[in-house]
Amino acid sequence: MAHAELDRLQACLNLALDTFRKEMDKSQLPPLSQHSSVEHPLDDPTTYLPSTALFEARRLSLACLGELKNLIQPPLDKRLDEKYTAYVVASTDILIKTDIIDYLSGVPNPSEGAPATELASAFELDSHKLVPILRCCAANGWVRETRDSSFALNRCSRTFIKGHPGRRLNLSTPRFMSLVSVMPRWVTESDWKLSRSPAQTAFQIAYKTPLKLFSWVMENPQALVRISDHLQLFGDMSTPSIAADYPWEQLETPVIVDCGGGKGGLVSAILDAHPSLRGIVQDTENVVALTSTKMKEHRPRDVENGTLTVEAHNFFQPQPRIGNEYSFIMRHIMHNWPDEEAAVILGNVVSALGPKSKILIVDMVTVPNLDSTATTSTNSFLLDGDAKRPDYSIQSHFGSASQLVNTLSMHMLTMMNGCERSLPEWEKLVKGCGLRITNVYPLRAHTSIIECALDS
Ligand SMILES: C[S@@+](CC[C@H](N)C(=O)[O-])C[C@H]1O[C@@H](n2cnc3c(N)ncnc32)[C@H](O)[C@@H]1O
Structure with missing residues (x-):
């Protein structure tokens, strides 16, 4: 039986990943690995500028993965996943705020990591709480569970080591969560729900400031x-x-x-x-x-x-x-x-x-979520001259690969009535x-x- 959307997305993902791999090789980049104990050049956009084809192939791969997830994940799972993503953020924050990240980067064998009991006693924490927190981080690709209840840094979490870029990104906005939780009330019920003023937003409500x-x-x-x-x-x-x-x-x-x-x-x-x-x-x-x-x-x-x-x-x-x-x-x-x-x-x-x-x-520059495809703009990077054009389509807003554009727009709205x-x-x-x-x-x-x- 034909599974039109699934087939097209799968073909598109394969093509995007093939191009990604080819461009990595062309740029003489090492293979990506979550087990690596060193960062990859592609991890830090402030110091490494990928070729245009590599940038596009990565973005298209992520767009396909997002669309595939939307296609096959049950909606109730999706809603639960999204709702509880706040706990992933909180768990990662704990790793950083407690300095567990720096501790794990300095253990004698960083690829083995350390047992949660050791981390709990080093930071005066309860291992009963720490194990699920670290598992939540592991499930989201931020650490590795190397043995039952032992955890090590992976390549991605290295960005949170002191002096590395992710450290500056993570502790940015105090009381961010209260801002987010006030947002629905501001938009639907508050006296300011129709105001466009930067002085009448969820920010003033959450931070109790004029x-x-x-x-x-x-x-x-x-x-x-x-x-x-x-x-x-x-x-x-x-x-x-x-x-x-x-x-x-x-x-x-x-x-x-x-x-x-x-x-x-x-x-x-x-x-x-x-x-x-x-x-x-x-x-x-x-x-x-x-x-x-x-x-x-x-x-x-x-x-x-x-x-x-x-x-x-x-x-x-x-x-x-x-x-x-x-x-x-x-x-x-x-x-x-x-x-x-x-x-x-x-x-x-x-x-x-x-x-x-x-x-x-x-x-x-935001793109309305219409059904026009992004593949026209990416075709030239993806197709060799004689390659057969596959039948695929990715929406021009790049689906979940453009998540940041949409969430940042919400952030600007919530803080300043900007967008x-x-x-x-x-x-x-x-x-x-x-x-x-x-x-x-x-x-x-x-x-x-x-x-x-x-x-x-
Ligand atoms: C989102 S930041 C962008 C910073 C910088 N352009 C960059 O890309 O890294 C906004 C900047 O606008 C500055 N700013 C805010 N209000 C301002 C004003 N009235 N006059 C001049 N600068 C202002 C802030 O201090 C801040 O540095």
């Missing part, structure tokens, strides 16, 4: 350091692709201004890759204080000779860098804000533009500010560069 997110962060210095660390890492994940995939040499302005540039990682990477450019990092006073110190330490010569400037600027005020000398980059800024505020931020930059200036918005935008939504927003989109550069990351210029 302040908008960024004002609250400024008043909570402990949160500021943690959140800016988290945001920097999230940004760093697209930095190598931004430096490599945008045609910087075609930019007609000598200076790039990073509005809300955080700790300056993006400008640093652009200057490293394109030394003829100069860079300016703008952010709020408190953040700029951190960024200035960091830049003086890491790039003293650039700071002294004016190649790199760090300055306080509130993007709700008129932009002081005016004219043809400047182009502007805004990464993960616009998605924080609802259209009204986003238009004010953008409008302030537009007033400063010269005819040669560009605005580069780095954000996600990730589709291309028509971007077009409407920039047009309303006197701009036109001159190009969209897909990145080897979750985001794209939306290049805009004055709409003459």
Whole structure:
């Protein structure tokens, strides 16, 4: 009997995995293994930029796996799985917060790991609780159970060792779970359910504050350091692709201004890759204080000779860098804000533009969940010249491989009434500010560069 959808997905997965394997070999990457006690280059997007074909083949493989799961998993199991995913997050948090991760990385035989009883006594915990917690992590691919009730780090959990990137991502948002649990009440029952204001969101309810997110962060210095660390890492994940995939040499302005540039990682990477450019990092006073110190330490010569400037600027005020000398980059800024505020931020930059200036918005571009297929965009990477085109179809939003786009959109909504935008939504927003989109550069990351210029 023909199983049309199952057959197509299976064929698509096989093709995607074959391409993934071929591209790994072409890039001379070692095989992936969950038993490995070293990280794999593909584990860290902040330091390794995969070939476009490898990036696409991995994304398509993940999309197929997600669609296959949706096809064959019973809906009640799926709902239970999703509901209790919160416990996977909590279990992984426990591994990190207790330093069990670092303990396991330092045991005499890291691939054997340690018994839960040893971990429990080292951290004054109850092994009766620790075993199911570690098993939950193991079932989700974060550790390995090497013998009954003994656990070792796997390749993936190594990202949580102190000094490794995952450590910064994990402890980012204090009281995140309360934010999530308030969200349904905010949307369906609260007095603010129809409000689009960034001051009337689930964030204010959960954090019991009248302040908008960024004002609250400024008043909570402990949160500021943690959140800016988290945001920097999230940004760093697209930095190598931004430096490599945008045609910087075609930019007609000598200076790039990073509005809300955080700790300056993006400008640093652009200057490293394109030394003829100069860079300016703008952010709020408190953040700029951190960024200035960091830049003086890491790039003293650039700071002294004016190649790199760090300055306080509130993007709700008129932009002081005016004219043809400047182009502007805004990464993960616009998605924080609802259209009204986003238009004010953008409008302030537009007033400063010269005819040669560009605005580069780095954000996600959402794709409506229609039945159009993504395979047209990925075909060229997947098919050798003489290969037979298989009969497969993956929706253009890449199903669960685009989970982050959708969940991040929910996060922006919940925190600030912001959102990730589709291309028509971007077009409407920039047009309303006197701009036109001159190009969209897909990145080897979750985001794209939306290049805009004055709409003459
Ligand atoms: C989501 S982070 C993005 C950081 C950076 N662009 C990156 O990609 O790593 C948002 C940034 O906007 C900054 N910000 C918030 N409100 C601002 C304002 N009114 N003026 C200037 N910067 C602001 C924050 O301090 C933060 O660094």
